[in-house]
Amino acid sequence: MVDLFDPLLLGGAVPLKKRIVMAPMTRTRTSEGDVPNELMATYYGQRASAGPIVTEVINAAPSSRGYALMPGIYTEAQRQGWRLVTDEVHRHGGTIFAQIFHVGRMAHPSLMPNGEAPWGVTEERAEHSDVFAPGPDGKLSYIRAGTPRRLRTDEISALVGTFSRAFANARQAGFDGVEIHAGNGYLFDQFLNSALNTRADRYGGGRVEDRTRFLIEVVEAAVREWGPGRVGVRMSPFGQFNSMPADPLVEETLLYVSDQLGRREVAYLHLVYQLMPTGNMETGEFKEHYVSHAVLAQVRATFPGAIIWCGGFTDREGAQAALDTGLVDLIAFGRPYIANPDLAERLKHDWPLAEADRSTYYTRREEVGYTDFPAYPAPRNAAA
Ligand SMILES: Cc1cc2nc3c(=O)[nH]c(=O)nc-3n(C[C@H](O)[C@H](O)[C@H](O)COP(=O)(O)O)c2cc1C
Secondary structure, X not given: OOOOOOOEEEOOOEEEOOOEEEOOOOOOOXXXXXXXXXXXXXXXXXXXXXXXXXXXXXXXXXXXXXXXXXXXXXXXXXXXXXXXHHHHHHHOOOOEEEEEEOOOOOOOHHHOHHHOOOEEOOOOOOOOOEEEEEOOOOOEEEEEXXXXXXXXXXXXXXXXXXXXXXXXXXXXXXXXXXXXXXXXOOHXXXXXXXXXXXXXXXXXXXXXXHHOHHHHHHHHHHHHHHOOOOEEEEEOOOOOHHHOOOOOOHHHHHHHHHHHHHHOOOOEEEEEOEEEEOOOHHHOOEEEEOOOHHHHHHHHHHOOOEEEEEOOOOOHHHHHHHHHOOOOOEEEEOOHHHHOOOHHHHHHHOOOOOOOOHHHOOOOOOOOOOOOOOOOOOOOOOOO
């Protein structure tokens, strides 16, 4: 039986001290030019006992700027900014993967280069979803996603090259690996969803080989840059965040992708479940979208790499119970990491967890609710 504090050699390449992952979380603390800074280095350094950290999502290109203040990895200043972060995490003995994506239709012309339309798989807009961008008064606020323009086939092939450069930059910035964000209704997920991807070209939705082609080509680019064992992929099958339609072929897609990733020696598959508001956010009514044990068992049989499970874990018992199913290898914690930089130690010693304040999740460029959570004052006789 695997214990939450057992080590793992991820992908045969990255030694991990425990089975606890810090989940990717956008925190909007970048400096001018979407550049990572000392404050972010401090934040990630404080959380270095996770094994590994997955960063907040990073834009592969300027056309991916769907939300203000999210970091990029396509300029020299951004690359240097990330170097501050990776150096600090490594100084504390940690491991850090860069989560990289393209936002696709979840954008607005006010943030796009030359005010152009967001890039989409089709012209279908994310009708019920907001992005964080300058409103008509120029002030940053939540506004409805814009109407996308359908990418041409040659533009999609060109995007694979854009990702290759982002992966090379991540390597130069000192990361230990990269995670491709193919979930949560962003560009890769838009391609994978057979109900949204109604294209008729080689990246089109009808055949599973076609709708997964863009993701697989980008995975191949990542493995070319990083070698096997240092590339992960995050997916949120069944999720409907960002106005994603229910996909009748979701299981076929998931199993096909799992198989293809295994063939390319991808280190891990990171599966996330989502709690979606069903009506009024204020009433607290949520519907769960998750991968069932039965589907997970099929993924397990198909994909030889590690599986990370994320969503709703709040204590050691719950995480251990998930590992005990034998279906997953690592447990990712998101929100608990916000107020508990030493989450792993707290879980290990059964120390109480601090609560974060939702209103500071995305505070801009400030340490409040970000780097000001202390580690638990360990009793003198506690074992390391
Ligand atoms: C503030 C915040 C920001 C997030 N940003 C990202 C992100 O950049 N990339 C991503 O894949 N998921 C993101 N997520 C989702 C988390 O990684 C995770 O899947 C979700 O919070 C559920 O896990 P939890 O119950 O442990 O918090 C974010 C979640 C939160 C709370």
